Amino acid sequence: MMSVFLYVILMTPLCMTSSMLVMQLSYLLILLMMIYMINCLEFFGFISYNLGLDIYSYYLICLSFMIGSLMFISMIGCYSIKVFSFLNFLLTISLLINFSCMNFLYMYISFEFVLVPLMVLVLGWGYQPERLMSGMYLFFYTAFASLPLLMLILFMNSMFSSLFFDYLILDSKLFLIHLILVLVFMVKFPMYLVHYWLPKAHVQAPVSGSMILAGVMLKIGGYGLIRVMTIYEYLFIEYSYMWFTFSIVGSFLVGLICLVQGDMKCLIAYSSVSHMGMVIMGLVTMSFWGLAGSYLLMLGHGFCSSGLFYMANMLYSRTLSRSFYLNKGLMTYIPSGSLVWFLLCAFNMSCPPSLNFISEFMILISIMSFWSYSLYLFGLISFLCACFSYYLYSYSFHGVYHSMYSFSSITVMEYLCVAIHLMPLIFIPVFMMNLL
Template sequence: MLKIIIPTVMLLPTALLSPPKFLWSNTTTHSLLVALISLQWLTPSYLPHKNLTPWTGIDQISSPLLVLSCWLLPLMILASQNHLHHEPVSRKRIFTSTLIMIQPFIILAFSTTELMLFYISFEATLIPTLILITRWGSQPERLNAGIYLLFYTLISSLPLLVTILHLHTQTGTLYLPMIKLTLSTPPYNSWTTSLSGLALLMAFMVKAPLYGVHLWLPKAHVEAPIAGSMLLAALLLKLGGYGIMRITLFMNPSSNLFYPFLAMALWGSLMTSSICLRQTDLKSLIAYSSVSHMGLVIAAALIQTHWSYSGAMILMISHGLTSSMLFCLANSNYERTHSRILLLTRGLQPLLPLMTTWWLLANLTNMALPPTTNFMAELTIMISLFDWSPFTIILTGTATFLTASYTLFMFLTTQRGPLPPHITTIQNSSTREHILMTLHIIPMLLLILKPSLIA
């Protein structure tokens, strides 16, 4: 564990003390090396936990998410270079330091075996994200988006803290492997059990986000800089899904508490997919598609079967890579045309043909085309939901159809059609952008060959 955390923390002095000329190359290379070392966590193990210490432990649920979080740091640094091109060196250093500061907290949140440490690291990721959005966001509304993010997260996670403390007084421990053993079966009809279950789930539902408490997400995505969008879509939403998978394990599976959440998640998946069909803003469209996909993850995590868990896990990883890639592509369009409105940035295929290839690949994975891992995940989730209740096939089937519709709509609008008259000159796509897209697509293609690593 320490051989990843210490190099990650040492990235901070690297970012602050590197000569201006080598700032980007040093931080990117260093973080890429950390990402490559972290791949060792994917080795399958027959033990319940690998690298178990009193505070941290890695198991099958956390190892893919840990590798994903290490993998995305160099990609975020790569994506932000053009965005910070005209800023003074001191601000570039602060920006990279803010990105690096989030990393140890995310690693801790995904690997901790102690509930209080999990809560602290879960909340600590909020501060650097808030700094990224409110300082480097694109429009004046970014302050509004920051306030939304802060209050939604804080209001929902205070009951979580109270419940964790209550759990500690009941069981005498917050060590996850111990809680499972010491949790005596309370009377499941008691209102305190239902209330504490609701409080435990609520914070993660907002973070995931569940439809109905999702309004902070499109705002935060639209206003955030590219690194902020990648971070939110690929990692912070996964904290919600991961929390649900962890917490529901020691709740009663036959509890009626899950039903409204399940219904809301599936209904939300349908609703947000249809919202995507009438979006005019490209980043907002991708943000709503994230809500739609995470709805499936929440539904799968709540029915607590082996199939649904592995489906939710695969979908979280593949959605993390896909949505991050889509945000990078949207950003490359924005940097050239200075607009996110779909009607003003259409028909770019003749000008940037290679970018169209990346757009096509990202869109095909987003709409879960076989044999991608997205398809594997959606199929697994749909089968396990159908097995749980045949009625769900109507909602999941319609949501899948709508996903394909808005993804094709996004691709055709940005790449095909007449070029708007105001676009006369446009800069070529750079090697940096192609490397960025390649580093997103390679893990997706490799995971098709061996999805058991993340299932």
């Protein structure tokens, strides 16, 4: 495991070389992901000091490698590409460290350090003047939720004299401790009621920032929640109904909000809130089906949402607008791109045979065992998800086109990037069926 990190860190000087070498970083990261997948198959193997692997972190690190490599492909034509690529590389490294830490304090430090390069990306390469306000939302939401957790970590260190996850077992029955441990990860998901920073950050961030934010950073919340569940199960069993209620009602309300959006990136960002609500519902049931379904949905959403943001940026770079009222009839200009956009929207609404369909089916089994009447609300949430995904596709590619813009066809590199997003969503379910 340490050899993989040394390989990643020694690739950093390439960011300060010529622009052509910067673009080679994407291929090097894909090569590194293949080396990692072959050499680190033994879980808990290759453990160095405070770093290790298990089944929860293994596939999330693969997702980080994949989305990180696609970020460098998306940087074509960006100004100040050397600094921009360095920040993206810093984001990738901090995410890899976060998913590999076996120590709670080191995980917290890497968890919070991700905020720094992301804020610089939003403030430096954002599209609108409102990026200053979105940066403030991102900073204060994260800071106010995470500072109490730092005090709790120091308290746990004084109690146990160790912060390794294997040694931390709490028997406290205080709801305040449960709230401090859980709230920081619910903000990072984000859960409904603490979600307002996400649409702000997504809309103002550049395309690579949106890709890493939707693809990997939202999964930090799920990964952290899985880790703290092992610290004490009793309070999760005691108070899981509260987070379940916020999530299932919030996913329904956010689905209604998606139907009144006029901005492509805003709709995709709110759809991420709805899907992450399903992940929370599956996790708090604390069953095998819920945990497995939530984990698979995090992986599926990582590829699908990142692909949607990349495709939305492709349209924005040509039409100079993300509004549904101006982006109409795009099938006339890019008929081949309409198929890719349709597949992404179909997978976003969890159509078979995508990974999202299998994961939502597993989550449905778990939440019905938790509360049988949740079937009806889950059906409404899935229906609204299908509605706003259809809305996203039909309003942009169908209708009467405007003569306000004209643009060239999509390049081979852009098709390659979208195809890499789509392949895991199709082939992972096929691989799972072969295993069964």
